[in-house]
Amino acid sequence: MGKSKRWVLLLLLMTLMLMPFGALRAEERLRVVATTTQAADLARIIGGERIALTALMGAGVDPHLYKPTESDIAAMNSAQVVIYSGLNLEGQFETVFAALGQRAIRTYALSAPVADAGFLLEEEVGVPDPHFWFDPRNWALAAEGLAAVLAESDAANADFYRANAATYTAQLEALYDWGLAAMTDAAIPEEKRVLVTSHDAFQYFGDAFGWQVRGIQGISTAAEASVADIQAVADLVVSEGISVIFVESSVPRATIESVVAAAQAQGASVKVGVRELYSDAMGAPEDFGGSYMGMITHNIITILHSFGYPVPPLPESLGLALPEELQGR
Template sequence: MIRLLATAALIGSLGAAHAQDRPLDVVATIGMIGDIATHVGGDCVEVTTIMGPGVDPHLYGASASDVRSFQSADVIFYSGYSLEGQLGEVLAKFAERKPTVALAASSIAEGDLIRTDGAYGIDPHLWMDAGLWSRIVPTIAETLSEARPDCAEGFGANAERYVAQLTALDAWVGDAIATIPSGQRTLVTAHDAFAYYGRAYGITVAGIQGISTEAEASVADIRASADLVAATGVPAIFIESTINPRTIQAVIDAVQQQGHDVRVGGQLYSDAMGADGTPGGTYIGMIHENTRTIVEALGGTPPPLPEALADWAEEWNLAKAAP
């Protein structure tokens, strides 16, 4: 009996040691969370992102493979405020069994949220403000530390370094937007995902569709957007990577019918990042590329990146940071 107990204890200790050796299985709903979890977690985590490039979270429904990913996860991160739509009930059930954290809701003060009419109540696109979104980083580090205490020191150091990068990015975006001539500082996009961006960086924002993409833009929406473009004289409007561009083309046609010209200024990342293995496939790159696209199309000149982003720029072979 003593030998059996000793064997069982040995097996148990070996199992615990193996659990500590393997990376934490972390599942994130969107890339803007998954990328940050990867940077904070380092070698101690393995991150799976449910919704990849070009995927609209407003319309997303859980697949059988998603449920299996949630089942095997040690930690689940999601944004919250109904962004994940149909995944909400699934995430609520998993919250009863394992660490399942709504990062936006648990990290960002209510006074900093943008409230809206309709079903959402809260605009869920908080990642568009890099300074605001940086507040989820400590929450990620704390959650991972609770699940893997032996890696806590590394999580903390990685989080501190990443927050410094986002702080520098936040300042750079503001400086870049300020170079747009004041009369052209209006951002017209396919849907209303850039309100936090506009508030943070001093640019007027108008989405043809509302916050959600569940309903098509109406004729009235298109007409109102065309009237705004014609009145302000902005030279460009923008398509989004997760939304069919036909509404943007409809606005362009309506503007031309009023005797004005406007062009597509480029594609912006709104509800999803870019392709894996590209700068836009990172959170920093998403905000950086959006800003360069907006500023250059509206007549501004983006400044060099700050020194705090030199390592990121070098990793992606981009222009050197400012001295």
């Protein structure tokens, strides 16, 4: 046997010896599936490299309308924990969740601890608004809840999950304090604190940061905005002298543009915000708005920029580097 052949054999043998260990190690990690971009972000932060995470929805995807694909269902079926937002946000997942419930797969709604704490807002009597994550105080509850679930499912790493949740909730608190101070700055008259967007995703956001919120569509994007809805919001924009209204990244622009046109037809000077707001989906992972922290920060700065209000410096503890478009002014 030639020298080179022996090397090849040795390499092959080494690879074969390593393979089972590699495979085992991957299987040892807790298999977690997350539905929305926010849920996946939280799972990455709390679970880190100790979990094997599959994220189902991508950037800009509307979770109200998203239907699980065959590969999504396969991923959920072989998961140990499935994390979702809940309150019927993932409207097309009901049957899948029900089926998972029949098996030994743990499903966890991140909204559960928020509901338990009594912090849910209602869209109408008896119908909770699913967009709870927009209040960082709610998201901190979700972080703690998720850490508890991961700790239960993977006791060996319980301390790791809990420590990550503790670090993250401290950051969420800093984010909330900064955002509240920024959005209720003395430069912003209280009657001017009105946020108009295409669907009712921002009630919790407004509640957290001291702004009133008007959406054109209801809490779900499943129903198309009617001509009457558009006219009603246009009338409001005119009568309250609202100067900026916003487009959401996961909802088509057309609705907001119709409102602008209808308000301008009545002689109002109203424009669309300088950038889109993230609502039900975050940005791509490589974007600044591709994390929860980045998304909230992006939205707050975008609102302040659009109205021409000052932006206070971000606390360093957040560890966020602002992209150029969000700096200055």
